[in-house]
Amino acid sequence: MPSGRPDGTRDGASPRSVHADHRTPDHPPSFEPGARWQYSNTDYVLAGMVIRSMTGRSWAEEVRARILRPLRLARTLAPGDRPFLPRPHARNHQQFEPGGPMVDTTVAYLPFDRDADGSMISTTADVNRFFTALVRGELPAPAQLAETQRTIEIPREPGSPPGRRGGLGLYWTPLSRGGGYWEHGGSGFGCIVQPAVTPDGRAAVTVSLHSRPADLIDHALCDARDAEAR
Template sequence: MALSAALVTPALAATPAGAHGDHDATRRAVRAAVADGVPGVTVTVRRGHGTWADTAGVGNLKTGKPRSAHDHYRAASISKTFVATVLLQLEAEGELSLDDTVERWLPGVVRGNGHDGREITLRQLLDHTSGIFDYLEDRGFQQTYMTADGFQEHRFDRATPEDLLAFALRNKPYFAPGESWEYSNTNYVLAAQVIEKATGNAYGDEIRRRIIDPLHLTSTSVPGNRTTLPKPSSRAYSKLARTATGPTYDVTELNPSLAYGSGEMVSDSADLTRFYSALLRGRLLPPEQLKAMKATVDTNGTYRYGLGIANAELSCGVHVWGHAGGITGSNSMAMTTEDGRHSLAVNFNGDWSGSTGAIVEAEFCGK
């Protein structure tokens, strides 16, 4: 698709680009994503006390309105780091142990087709070593919510955690608990339910009380069944297919309860850099819990996975911590250095092309 790319001046350029390093490589990577077919990109970098931002492309394909550095967007699986942080805080407070079984907190919930919550720990939920089937991979779920016809019919449906678990548990587990690693969104549906059982409050309320409010993340929310994005925001686009060809659909409005604790949250790039910087600098977790979060397992891929957070070694040898997030119409990544002093968050308002990883490489490695 030909895009009338509108390149705009960074709206958050509080620090000159050269003050803390040259962002030219990042700018080039942002524009390369638009050239590759992404409708629009917004990125924010926090380094020390300075903040730099850039945008490229459009936020609205019909009007040509450019993306904004202040855009709200669906953070998707970046939500997992928030959920894991709350569970680790509860452990630090003595309310639970990560070695507790899922059965202890959710009796009888994880049963069927070889799944058994009596054999799975909370830690295994958080690091994806539980073996529980990912409900997003269920054929019925995909047909209902991820095809063009299914999405258009069901995009505003309200889904309960029980609905999502039902899709997962009608499939066999990937492996016995602890035997391997497989990313599964079902793990974080359960983790959010454990938070609610342990606190008596909605998991989103606990995220607000423990993370959003203390860090003053004014653009971050757990929207529940709210189908629209807060303003300012761009439109979100998808092919609603496994290919990058075919028609482009506006998928901005949808019910995020289909993601629940695995990816429901909304944020912006400035808030996400603030969150990951605070997390890695020890502002949200005691040293013991932060160390546990950063104890990673092998994923047989290009990164290792801890408790709701990934660690990747970039081509230049720099290690970054954070998470990617993909949901219909939105593709994001937020990463920070070990000391939390250099952070980046980027969002594409299209889900079929471009590489957020290339933008991370550009910022932290300068290429």
């Protein structure tokens, strides 16, 4: 459940500064742990710090050993301070003012997140493979997977479907024709990436584009489920 710890990025701090200082911004909790939902990049940075404390290795090394290699996700990596993408890759573009030019922000965004809160680079195929393996129980133990899927209602955001619920790193989103899917997307300057997988892992889709892709995901997964039922 959400910790209630404030998100350092909301007051202008970078999550990686939290890691560098080995402390969190000096703010009181937003709420009691589990009382309500609030996304916090700081929580992910702290999780990375816990991993290093428990294993003696960085979160990126543990992810490579426990997830990327077993699942053969060869196109997924943590670039660290390297501000370049392996080719071929998509490009991000951002319009910073109405009527202004479209600015290529592909490289500009990369240095911002360099920690456990979102510094990994991947492909849509690798992301589909990861989420499929996750819901099928190929990664965490059943009890750990169940814990990530304990959800609470979250406030509706502009452009998102109604009825979304948040868990530990996973979101549950209802489909328009019944059922739903698990997901955890992200956004940057000029791009939005949204993965989605059905609970049984039989259908997965990852959409990468410049606007919210909820309708595309809904159509794709509903059609896939209907095709299986025929």
